[in-house]
Amino acid sequence: MLFKLLGAPFTLPGAGMKFIFNQLAELADQELDDERVLREDLLLLQVQYEDGDIDDDEYAEREAALMVRLREVKARKRAQVEQVPIDELPAEANVEARRRMVVETPFDE
Amino acid sequence: MTTMQPAVSGFDETDPRPPVTDVQPDSGIYVYSIIECEEPRTFGKVGIGGRGDDVYTVHYKDLAAVVSRTPLVVYDPTRENVLAHEHVNEVSIEEGFTPVPMSFGTLFKTEKDIVEFLEDTYDALRDVLVKMKDKLEFGLRVNWAREEVLAEIERDDEGIRRLKEEISKSQQSSTYFARMQLGRMVEQALADKSDAYVRDIYEYLREAAIASRSNKPIGDKMIMHAAFLVGRDQAATFDQKVQEIAQRYEGKLSFRYTGPWPPWNFVTIRLQLERSAVV
Numbered sequence: 001m002l003f004k005l006l007g008a009p010f011t012l013p014g015a016g017m018k019f020i021f022n023q024l025a026e027l028a029d030q031e032l033d034d035e036r037v038l039r040e041d042l043l044l045l046q047v048q049y050e051d052g053d054i055d056d057d058e059y060a061e062r063e064a065a066l067m068v069r070l071r072e073v074k075a076r077k078r079a080q081v082e083q084v085p086i087d088e089l090p091a092e093a094n095v096e097a098r099r100r101m102v103v104e105t106p107f108d109e
Numbered sequence: 110m111t112t113m114q115p116a117v118s119g120f121d122e123t124d125p126r127p128p129v130t131d132v133q134p135d136s137g138i139y140v141y142s143i144i145e146c147e148e149p150r151t152f153g154k155v156g157i158g159g160r161g162d163d164v165y166t167v168h169y170k171d172l173a174a175v176v177s178r179t180p181l182v183v184y185d186p187t188r189e190n191v192l193a194h195e196h197v198n199e200v201s202i203e204e205g206f207t208p209v210p211m212s213f214g215t216l217f218k219t220e221k222d223i224v225e226f227l228e229d230t231y232d233a234l235r236d237v238l239v240k241m242k243d244k245l246e247f248g249l250r251v252n253w254a255r256e257e258v259l260a261e262i263e264r265d266d267e268g269i270r271r272l273k274e275e276i277s278k279s280q281q282s283s284t285y286f287a288r289m290q291l292g293r294m295v296e297q298a299l300a301d302k303s304d305a306y307v308r309d310i311y312e313y314l315r316e317a318a319i320a321s322r323s324n325k326p327i328g329d330k331m332i333m334h335a336a337f338l339v340g341r342d343q344a345a346t347f348d349q350k351v352q353e354i355a356q357r358y359e360g361k362l363s364f365r366y367t368g369p370w371p372p373w374n375f376v377t378i379r380l381q382l383e384r385s386a387v388v
Contacts, residue, residue, distance in 0.1 A: 040327070042186065047327045049188075050365070059188070067185040074183075084324070101380050103233045 135183035137216040142208030146173040157193040169227035210371040212379035243341040247368035250332035317347040336374035
């Protein structure tokens with residue numbers, strides 16, 4: 001018990017950090033989910049258009065609406081990663097951010 | 110999965126090389142794919158962005174990035190933009206290359222950044238290029254005519270037919286549960302049919318393909334959404350087999366067959382936001 005008490009002041013900040021970290025991770029997951037949903041909507045829209053279920057005008061209108069939402073989600077995600085307020089994000093695309101290159105091959109012979 | 114640390118940062122100020130002349134404040138370079146290619150070449154004025162920018166190559170050793178100039182903007186994945194991106198890949202496939210696709214919307218600031226990226230990821234890119242050499246992707250989406258299939262089930266399924274007859278003969282409220290049961294049986298029969306079709310199609314196409322990947326069907330008409338990795342020399346055979354299987358199911362299933370594509374579903378190169386950078 002004494003050990004535990006003595007240990008507490010040292011472990012608490014760590015736990016706090018972990019909590020914050022988890023929160024951020026969850027937030028990031030949420031953004032990923034939002035983006036995934038929007039991308040699925042976009043795919044569905046493509047399919048409906050290609051199957052002839054919707055015409056050019058409806059396609060254009062719905063695509064534009066999806067793009068607005070996709071941009072919002074991406075901007076939030078970038079702002080979070082680049083640690084800047086969302087309205088101060090640089091306009092540049094895919095450069096200068098902290099990122100890494102990933103080569104994925106979900107395939108093996 | 111291979112991960113690498115940042116390959117596309119900005120300028121290295123200690124870099125002794127003279128600044129590259131292509132740097133303009135408003136200009137970036139869009140990267141479509143990586144190919145194996147030692148000599149500089151062009152692929153026509155088909156660059157993304159609608160300005161008719163020349164598509165050309167940026168080299169490091171025997172690798173080249175297929176690129177075009179563009180304003181430094183975020184490209185939305187609109188149909189128009191995605192088709193422009195895909196068209197460049199189509200052209201390079203027609204020219205005999207096997208592009209390893211970059212994910213849509215990847216921009217670099219300068220050619221020097223691209224060379225750095227190629228240099229840093231050289232080994233991984235080479236591995237992937239070797240693995241994917243002369244392999245192309247074909248997409249297959251299959252929709253079903255649910256009503257046709259349903260009619261067939263009601264005609265051929267003994268249990269369902271009998272239950273249906275019983276219900277139509279009786280006008281009593283006790284048929285409520287029978288109707289429920291009928292509904293369940295029909296749903297199950299439909300699901301079984303769908304599975305059987307999909308299995309049969311995979312089975313039929315498998316021998317002409319190196320690998321396949323099944324994606325989630327989109328919408329309620331689609332029962333199959335797949336990508337096949339096919340050797341360039343097998344493309345005609347695969348094509349033939351798709352026509353044959355489509356014919357076999359004419360009236361019940363409709364096939365939407367696309368390609369050849371670069372192997373999108375089997376390899377991607379993307380810039381990933383670094384989550385660990387958050388803290």
